[in-house]
Amino acid sequence: MSESTPELVIVGVDNAAFAPLLEILEERGSVSAERLQLLEVQDSDVEQQVFAKRNIPVQSLEKFTFTAEQVVVLLKAGEAAQAALDTAEKAGAWVLDTAGNTRGDDSVTLVHPLINSDAIATAERRVLTLPVAGAAMVAEALFPLRDQLRRVEIQLNQPVSALGKSAVDAMAGQTARMFSGQDVDIDPAIGQRLAFNQLSSSEALLASGHNISELALIHDLRRLLGDTVAVDACINTASVFHGQLANLSVALSEDIDLEKVRALLKNGARLQMAERPSAEDAVGGETTLIGRLRQSLLSHRQVNFCAVSDNLRKDLAMNCVQIVHLLLKNY
Numbered sequence: 175m176s177e178s179t180p181e182l183v184i185v186g187v188d189n190a191a192f193a194p195l196l197e198i199l200e201e202r203g204s205v206s207a208e209r210l211q212l213l214e215v216q217d218s219d220v221e222q223q224v225f226a227k228r229n230i231p232v233q234s235l236e237k238f239t240f241t242a243e244q245v246v247v248l249l250k251a252g253e254a255a256q257a258a259l260d261t262a263e264k265a266g267a268w269v270l271d272t273a274g275n276t277r278g279d280d281s282v283t284l285v286h287p288l289i290n291s292d293a294i295a296t297a298e299r300r301v302l303t304l305p306v307a308g309a310a311m312v313a314e315a316l317f318p319l320r321d322q323l324r325r326v327e328i329q330l331n332q333p334v335s336a337l338g339k340s341a342v343d344a345m346a347g348q349t350a351r352m353f354s355g356q357d358v359d360i361d362p363a364i365g366q367r368l369a370f371n372q373l374s375s376s377e378a379l380l381a382s383g384h385n386i387s388e389l390a391l392i393h394d395l396r397r398l399l400g401d402t403v404a405v406d407a408c409i410n411t412a413s414v415f416h417g418q419l420a421n422l423s424v425a426l427s428e429d430i431d432l433e434k435v436r437a438l439l440k441n442g443a444r445l446q447m448a449e450r451p452s453a454e455d456a457v458g459g460e461t462t463l464i465g466r467l468r469q470s471l472l473s474h475r476q477v478n479f480c481a482v483s484d485n486l487r488k489d490l491a492m493n494c495v496q497i498v499h500l501l502l503k504n505y
Contacts, residue, residue, distance in 0.1 A: 181243060186255070188339060190339040195247075206226065213235040235254055236254065240261050244262070246270070248273050251275055263299065272494055277303075304497070308420065314481075315422065326422060329408050330409045331410050332409055336485055341361070341364070349369040416484060417454060420480060420482075423478050429474045446461040447464050456488075462482065
């Protein structure tokens with residue numbers, strides 16, 4: 175690649191999504207090793223990473239100099255990441271937030287590569303954000319029905335990796351101790367055991383009974399699908415490492431022909447029909463599996479089906495790479 179090609183800067187090497195992101199970047203040749211910078215907070219003990227058969231050092235986030243010739247991907251949340259976002263934006267870099275640092279800020283453009291990538295050209299700021307993984311998957315699953323879509327209720331079973339790398343490590347440790355007949359330490363941030371369990375909510379509840387992640391999913395979906403679509407959601411956490419499954423109850427504007435709905439879903443971008451999809455089926459893949467399509471017994475205008483995908487590889491890493499590719503090539 176030419177030296178005039180912008181650098182790609184990834185903030186948050188110690189993140190559950192980092193490995194699949196680096197893997198896809200290398201598979202697709204999106205950036206050369208010479209134009210890749212890896213950052214982590216100063217006190218993190220992270221070793222150098224291998225990319226395209228080269229060792230890439232992990233630099234201190236606090237000491238790094240951002241420039242206008244960079245595309246910055248934030249995999250990390252928190253004060254250090256927020257400070258990096260502000261500094262990078264002031265320097266003129268493009269910033270892609272994947273970790274919710276800009277949640278609630280409508281001046282930041284929400285971009286899904288298959289639904290509204292053209293929004294980059296008219297972005298108010300050089301700061302973009304990805305939808306949360308659950309919203310990214312559900313938006314893809316619903317997009318073929320968008321012309322008739324009126325209401326959707328979502329029951330999302332998220333994996334432990336949706337809670338971050340520390341939760342994955344915690345569940346792995348709990349599983350090993352349980353198999354050894356040892357007592358299990360409970361993560362105080364979650365307050366419940368992750369291994370061999372299913373949580374009605376992994377977060378504190380708000381006055382409405384929802385949690386923050388549910389409201390984030392609803393907010394992102396409405397920004398992608400439009401304010402005319404009524405959305406409600408419940409997120410459970412299942413005791414699996416990777417792969418998310420959503421049961422969707424969808425109300426349409428008129429009585430439906432189930433075979434027509436099946437044909438629309440079958441032709442949707444990155445959608446693949448399956449009779450009984452499971453999270454295991456989706457892990458490692460780059461499509462959303464759609465199955466158990468049926469007409470509701472409650473209404474002739476309502477259909478029910480499930481959607482399954484790899485929450486890290488497909489709905490975060492792959493979407494991120496596609497947006498990064500557009501920024502590096504066109505902006």
